Amino acid sequence: MKKTLMALGISALVASTLMAKDIKIGVLQPLTGPIASFGQQTLDGINLIHSRYHTLPNGDKIKLVVTDDQFDKIQTVNGYKRLVSDDNVAAVEGPLASSMSLSIKRFADNSKTPTVTQIATNPRVTMNTNYVSRTCFTDPFQGKVAATYALEHHLNNAVVVFDMKQDYSVGLAKAFERAYKKGGGKLLKVLFINTGDKDFNAQVAQIKRLHPKFVYTPIYAPEEGLFLRQLRAAGVKAPVMGGDGIADPGLLKKLAGNAANGVMYTDHFDALKAPTPLSARFIKDFKAKYNREPSAFAATGADAYLVIYNAAKKCDTPANKTLNSLKQCMAKAIRHTKHLEAVTGYLTINPKTGTPINKPAVIEKIVDGKTKFVELVKP
């Protein structure tokens, strides 16, 4: 009995090495911590698209190794190192936030690990590196979209509130300010907050005094929720707009209550506007599996996975037998992604900047507790 078992075991081992092997892809996302809901939604999207695209043409399988970065720089770096040196992943999807993506950039370069962040919009994330790429637009564009929208609606003076602890927030605030001033808008004041703040009465008091026509808040949703609540309680009625960092209507409604109504944000994707046949299918499958519409987080999560999957498809050849040559090839293939059918549209990545070309943005608005599509802005 023992012998047969052993024989079985050995034959299974031999068979598995002869047949298909596993290629590991690390998924590094904030699954707990302040923006856990972003990471969870992203993971839902990745899991769904992985369940559909997990086998390469030669029979090799993609295995996901999921790690939590906790929206914390130390955890992010540790998680990234663990994925690269212990789990021997061929590529990493993530981290989600710009600050976190910036903190792993050096390690990506040193270990030559292709890394695709799905939603880190700070331009510096993919600068001066051949290994970190992204599948979303960047903050200069996002800031311009917001500034253009405000100016088109004659909201020609504004207050900006940003989070000075987040690279995303600092960069997006600057981008907005530049575009807004260039377009003839008047910046009344730039105020700052800190991640984790709960009391915004000082900022609100200033905004109330200035009577701005427009308030731009490139911060994250946990702070935005309480900020909105305190802003509206103080009687400020000016329209408020944020970036993709507040694109979590569920959390905003939970924290701000009725004060969430009327807030707008720029985002990557709207489930009502499927740009490709693949996204139509994705939206349908997502609804069937999770019983809700996919958010932009789910869609962008799927996008970055598809880019990595596509690269693995190209590179998983006998020529790239070692992990290092596979990683090299994939890093190059990711940067040379051309017209790839993905969930948020067709992706073509600029090999120099590691950023997709011509990625449109959508503007969304919360009306009566529901998300409403406002407009699609092409670059």
Added chain:
Amino acid sequence: MDAGFILQQIINGFSLGSMYALIAIGYTLVYGVLRLINFAHGDIMMVGSFLAFISLGVLTGWKFAHISMAIFFTAVGISIILTAVVGILTHVVAYKPLLDKGAPKISILITAIGISFFLESLFNVIANQYLGGTYQAFYFPKFFSHIIHIGSLTIPVLTLIVPILTLLILLGLLFILYKTKMGIAIRALAFDIYTVKLMGANSNFIIGFVFALGSALAAIGGVSFAMAYPSIDPYMGMLVGLKAFAAAVVGGIGSVTGAVIGGFILGFVEVAVPGFLPELGGWKDAFAFILLIFVLLFKPTGIMGIDFERQRF
């Protein structure tokens, strides 16, 4: 800058200060008895608000709709009791074994920091696994957010209730410390723990009671905080705890009255600085600690400055 505006800032300062005071009392009580700075105390306050949230969820079937006063106070009561139990547990599990072995104070301090991280991580897991996200909105009866208008003043009911509650608690606490047998025992313990043991008093029970008392007050502080800024998360106790600790030191650590005074002062500074100098609004967290340094420069033992060789609390 009219009188109404100043009065408004004073009321807001009182309200925020009371929350710091409630937590500062816990620091001071434990310090008085064990000479231990219980750095996990800020997180005990977080535990209090989370337990109130979870109790409310269970009582309302996770709907949080139409919360009546009865349900709300039941939930707060459950939270106070359970938080007191958590406070006792931290002592029994983490501090007592070290104290019994005569470990140096610094080891116990490090243990306290460990407990703090443990509680944060534990509730992070609970929140993400079972409550559906790190950040939770805190619900409470509408009555508390009802706004009273007096002239140009807008005062939420809660802002009035919390300071009154804090003062009542202070009176109750002073009564316990000075008029009851337990209070005498606590003060005796603070004076000389070895003599109290020699006299045959159950020092473990007394220390447990002190932890329970401090934690219960932290739970009340946590619930007040969650009502004032209706979002709770596992890390909310960190900064609040540090500020309450600063309040306890400013007031004179070891003095209950001092803790309350320190809390009020800190609350005022935090409200007044951004209120009168809005340009500095983003730096308001720094002012608590600048104040701490400033007070200690002139009065190294704090405002109520206790000389530990002569008096207690």
